[in-house]
Amino acid sequence: MGVTPPVVPPPRRFPADGATTASPSLSPSPSPTPLRMRLSLLPPALRKRGRVPASKPRPTPPPRPRPLRETTPPTKPRPSTKPHPLSRNHTRLSKTTPPSRRPRPPPGWPRPRAMRKGAGGSRRPRAAGSGPGPGPVAVPLPLPVPGLCPRLRGCPRPLPPLLLALAAAAAILYAAWPAGERGTGGGPPPRAPPSEQDLRSLLGGLHPPRLRDAFLRPLLRERPPGSAGSLAARQHIADRLAALPAGWHLELDAFEATTPRGPVAFASLVATLAPAAPRRLALACHYDTKVLPPGPPPARLPFLGATDSAVPCAMLLELAAALDRPLRRAKDRGAEVTLQLLFLDGEEAFEEWSATDSLYGARHLAARMAATRHGPHGTQITAMSLLVLLDLLGTQHPAIHSHFPRTHHWFLRLVAIEKRLRNLGLLHASPKDQPFFRLSPPPGPVEDDHVPFLQRGVPVLHLIPMPFPWVWHTTEDNEANLHLPTVEDLCKILAAFVAEFLQL
Ligand SMILES: [Zn+2]
Numbered sequence: 001m002g003v004t005p006p007v008v009p010p011p012r013r014f015p016a017d018g019a020t021t022a023s024p025s026l027s028p029s030p031s032p033t034p035l036r037m038r039l040s041l042l043p044p045a046l047r048k049r050g051r052v053p054a055s056k057p058r059p060t061p062p063p064r065p066r067p068l069r070e071t072t073p074p075t076k077p078r079p080s081t082k083p084h085p086l087s088r089n090h091t092r093l094s095k096t097t098p099p100s101r102r103p104r105p106p107p108g109w110p111r112p113r114a115m116r117k118g119a120g121g122s123r124r125p126r127a128a129g130s131g132p133g134p135g136p137v138a139v140p141l142p143l144p145v146p147g148l149c150p151r152l153r154g155c156p157r158p159l160p161p162l163l164l165a166l167a168a169a170a171a172i173l174y175a176a177w178p179a180g181e182r183g184t185g186g187g188p189p190p191r192a193p194p195s196e197q198d199l200r201s202l203l204g205g206l207h208p209p210r211l212r213d214a215f216l217r218p219l220l221r222e223r224p225p226g227s228a229g230s231l232a233a234r235q236h237i238a239d240r241l242a243a244l245p246a247g248w249h250l251e252l253d254a255f256e257a258t259t260p261r262g263p264v265a266f267a268s269l270v271a272t273l274a275p276a277a278p279r280r281l282a283l284a285c286h287y288d289t290k291v292l293p294p295g296p297p298p299a300r301l302p303f304l305g306a307t308d309s310a311v312p313c314a315m316l317l318e319l320a321a322a323l324d325r326p327l328r329r330a331k332d333r334g335a336e337v338t339l340q341l342l343f344l345d346g347e348e349a350f351e352e353w354s355a356t357d358s359l360y361g362a363r364h365l366a367a368r369m370a371a372t373r374h375g376p377h378g379t380q381i382t383a384m385s386l387l388v389l390l391d392l393l394g395t396q397h398p399a400i401h402s403h404f405p406r407t408h409h410w411f412l413r414l415v416a417i418e419k420r421l422r423n424l425g426l427l428h429a430s431p432k433d434q435p436f437f438r439l440s441p442p443p444g445p446v447e448d449d450h451v452p453f454l455q456r457g458v459p460v461l462h463l464i465p466m467p468f469p470w471v472w473h474t475t476e477d478n479e480a481n482l483h484l485p486t487v488e489d490l491c492k493i494l495a496a497f498v499a500e501f502l503q504l
Contacts, residue, residue: 193416193500196424202499203426205322208488215240215321216314220304220479223289225346225360226265233287233313234269237343240317241271246328248320248341249275253365260351261291268361269343271320274331277338278375281501282387282458283319283494285312286347286361286449290473301475306482308472309347311394315491316341322495326504337385337502344449359449366452384458386410386501389450391464392472393490396483397434398465401442407459410501414461415439417496427492428485436490442466 194202218236223229234252241248254267269287272280289305304310320327320341327339346360369380386407402411414437422431429436443466450460471477498504 193420194496199421199424199496200426202323202326202504203421203492203495205325206318206488206491206495207322208484208491210321211314211318211487211491212484215317216306216310217479219287219310219313220306222302223287223305224291224348225267225288230267230288230345234267234343234345237269237287237313237317241320241341244320244324246273246320246324246331248273253361253368255364257346257360257364259360260357264346264350264360266345266360266364268345268365270365271341271343272338273327273340274335274338277334277336278383279337279385280340280380280383281337281498282340282342282384283316283498284342284344284362284387284389284449285309285316285391286344287313288345288348288361290348291350292473292475301478303473303475304478306471306477306479307392307394307469308477309391309393311482311487312390312392313343315390315393315487315494316343318491319495319498322491323498323504326499327502330502330504335502339498339502340384342387347449353447358447359452362449363452366456366458370456381453381456381458384453386461387450387453387458388461388463388494389448391448391462392468393463393465394482394487395465395469395471396486398436398469398486398490399434399467400437400463400465401440402437403442403445403462404454404460407461410459410461410497411437413500414493414497417500418493421489421492421496427489429489436486436493 193199219233221229221232223233238250241250248271251270251272252267253270254265256263256265258264286309289303289308292300292303294300320339323339331338342365344361344365347358347362349357351357366381369384372380374380374383400414402408415435418427418435418437419431421427422429422433422435446462446464446466448462448464450458450462454460469477469481471481
């Protein structure tokens, strides 16, 4: 991210088929081996204290597992017949928005709270300095929604009237703030959607077998932070990106933090196409896997985290590969908005999900980016026009909702792109199937890697299915339970979205 000198300064571009020659070491520990790419090791961060573990909620299992490449959809729930383009209900449910931008709930309306990807736990705001990295912003974490998700527990906590008044005042100030200085999620000026021919040409760059064999399968191993599996996964991601002709600038945000299980080394990988470009469209996922409690004897199967989140990582690699040529052209012409990929470490809690035992990599990176100048007046955080977080994707029939009014217009683009691709017969899913991107209100917001960025004002699209996949946090989260046609469909939609956003 440009705040520390590269370990090995000389950048290089890699040939299209040069994957085997580009093998930068991504160990968090400085290696004496010369690296062959731009790679910065960010300095260690402050340590943080973990919280007391508690019980972990479990997802409701489905009637039966779905086989790989199943194409006939099983019985699905009825679609919502009530679209809600920024409906009031939706706004009320979106409580991952920081309190300063939260609309005041009407009298008598149940005060929602946020759901967590992990388990329950303390919901107290994180104190300033308690997280990793320099000067984290002390913004209360979002509050869960009791009763809306049976997996998640907790009781509403009343907000004092003074806090509500402050929130209203902050919302007014926020609305009046000059858009260009904080990022609005507006992105570049809109243009006409691509022709069908251009769309087919764009999507022709996607190669599902490559996604599965070259990108996904090497990730399907246990990847807890600081482990050999983590290092191998990180190295795999870096090698694949370094092999692309577009020329990605890779940085490693490596640090150590105290967890409930002691000090752990973390390292997030940041890939930026054109680091000097004024603005970025960031696509993010986490590559670590959760350490599940010991299972019954003889020994539990390994937790591979296929949807959580090997598939999203593989999707980002596939998008970078599929769009390599247009991305290269945009970089060469000095496009104002460039693409950035965040492969975050330490999303999972080691024990019980809490403000300090979760989101290790995202908290560290967001704090680091907020402290790193970018351009004449901003930081790397304000340079983010939009953060699109992918998580828990890979199973059939995902129901993805719009969580934030601020980025709802971009969510509507996903809805429109999906509809168009379905009608053109370019997706495996038919126009009669339930859409992936739903206009119905989400059951509730979810705490995830976007939170530290959201708290710093980054516009966010959170692409996570709700309900979560039935394999969530079980050893069933493996390749056999993926539905690769759905993964391919999602890649197509996102490829068209990225191309539209970046005006490729
Ligand atoms: Zn998880």
